[in-house]
Amino acid sequence: MYRHLFGPIRSRRLGVSLGIDLTPGKTCSFNCVYCECGRTLVLTDERREYVPTEEVIAELKSYLSTHPRLDSITFSGSGEPTLHNGIGNIIAFLKDEFPSYRVTVLTNSSLLHREEVRADLARADLVIPSLDAVSEEAFLRLNRPFHGLTAALMIEGIRTFCENFSGAVWLEVFIVPGVNDTPSEITTLRETIRTLRVDKVQLNTLDRPGAVSWVEPVSPERLRELASMLGPNVEIISSGRGATPVYTGLKEARERLISELRNHSRSVAELEHTLKLPRDEIVSILQQLMDEDRVRVFRDERGILYQAWD
Numbered sequence: 001m002y003r004h005l006f007g008p009i010r011s012r013r014l015g016v017s018l019g020i021d022l023t024p025g026k027t028c029s030f031n032c033v034y035c036e037c038g039r040t041l042v043l044t045d046e047r048r049e050y051v052p053t054e055e056v057i058a059e060l061k062s063y064l065s066t067h068p069r070l071d072s073i074t075f076s077g078s079g080e081p082t083l084h085n086g087i088g089n090i091i092a093f094l095k096d097e098f099p100s101y102r103v104t105v106l107t108n109s110s111l112l113h114r115e116e117v118r119a120d121l122a123r124a125d126l127v128i129p130s131l132d133a134v135s136e137e138a139f140l141r142l143n144r145p146f147h148g149l150t151a152a153l154m155i156e157g158i159r160t161f162c163e164n165f166s167g168a169v170w171l172e173v174f175i176v177p178g179v180n181d182t183p184s185e186i187t188t189l190r191e192t193i194r195t196l197r198v199d200k201v202q203l204n205t206l207d208r209p210g211a212v213s214w215v216e217p218v219s220p221e222r223l224r225e226l227a228s229m230l231g232p233n234v235e236i237i238s239s240g241r242g243a244t245p246v247y248t249g250l251k252e253a254r255e256r257l258i259s260e261l262r263n264h265s266r267s268v269a270e271l272e273h274t275l276k277l278p279r280d281e282i283v284s285i286l287q288q289l290m291d292e293d294r295v296r297v298f299r300d301e302r303g304i305l306y307q308a309w310d
């Protein structure tokens with residue numbers, strides 16, 4: 001059983017991808033309105049060892065020694081991976097011991113203005129930073145960052161990172177209608193993206209319910225229109241299905257989850273292992289149960305745990 005690895009999952013962008021979660025329990029520097037993992041539970045910009053680095057490395061060593069066929073080992077999970085101050089050591093371990101695997105980091109870009117974070121990511125093969133808005137107003141509305149983080153800081157971080165990074169960079173832009181798809185937002189995004197040394201731009205929109213109910217998906221036609229407005233090297237990565245309700249067909253999973261939490265306190269990774277459900281669905285169900293006051297969250301030496309009230 002692995003506490004810090006998940007999958008492998010078949011990812012639209014990355015192929016067969018083994019996930020690494022360094023910030024369990026939704027620890028992030030943002031609280032994005034569209035976040036499919038629900039609302040951020042620990043909003044912070046503090047870098048620290050959220051889970052033991054050596055434990056993550058031991059799990060990777062054990063898993064990869066079986067030589068699994070993977071297209072990517074991906075730092076993603078339910079929060080912002082660059083908040084973990086051991087990410088550089090873990091990437092170095094992977095590149096030293098298992099160099100044939102592609103290492104990918106998904107980041108919200110909030111810490112790329114810090115030199116030590118850029119140094120930590122230097123040996124990754126692919127980095128996918130996000131940039132949803134150039135105006136501070138749209139940035140605050142969409143990403144709801146930890147105080148002090150600004151769009152200008154993010155853009156400066158992405159720019160400096162791209163200038164010094166030797167791997168590939170795919171910039172992800174998440175479109176929320178009425179916020180960052182207005183003519184002025186798209187124009188400033190296009191002008192800013194032109195100045196960044198990225199290999200391509202990927203446009204995304206809601207495929208599952210976000211953290212707040214007012215966020216709507218963009219239609220496939222509108223996404224195509226926005227892609228052509230943003231520039232030549234833009235691809236659409238949304239499935240085009242729109243937001244499908246998480247609970248369709250998952251009533252049974254919800255009941256199993258409640259019953260599991262009645263008897264034990266469990267982390268997201270433990271629930272994922274026991275229930276054999278995708279992490280984002282577990283997180284979404286937990287979020288709804290917390291909103292209904294049926295589940296409480298707390299922290300102990302095992303990390304962030306969930307328990308049913310009734």
Ligand code: SF4
Nearest residue numbers: 028030031032035108
């Ligand atoms: S979408 Fe990413 S950056 Fe935004 S709150 Fe969720 S995990 Fe954090």
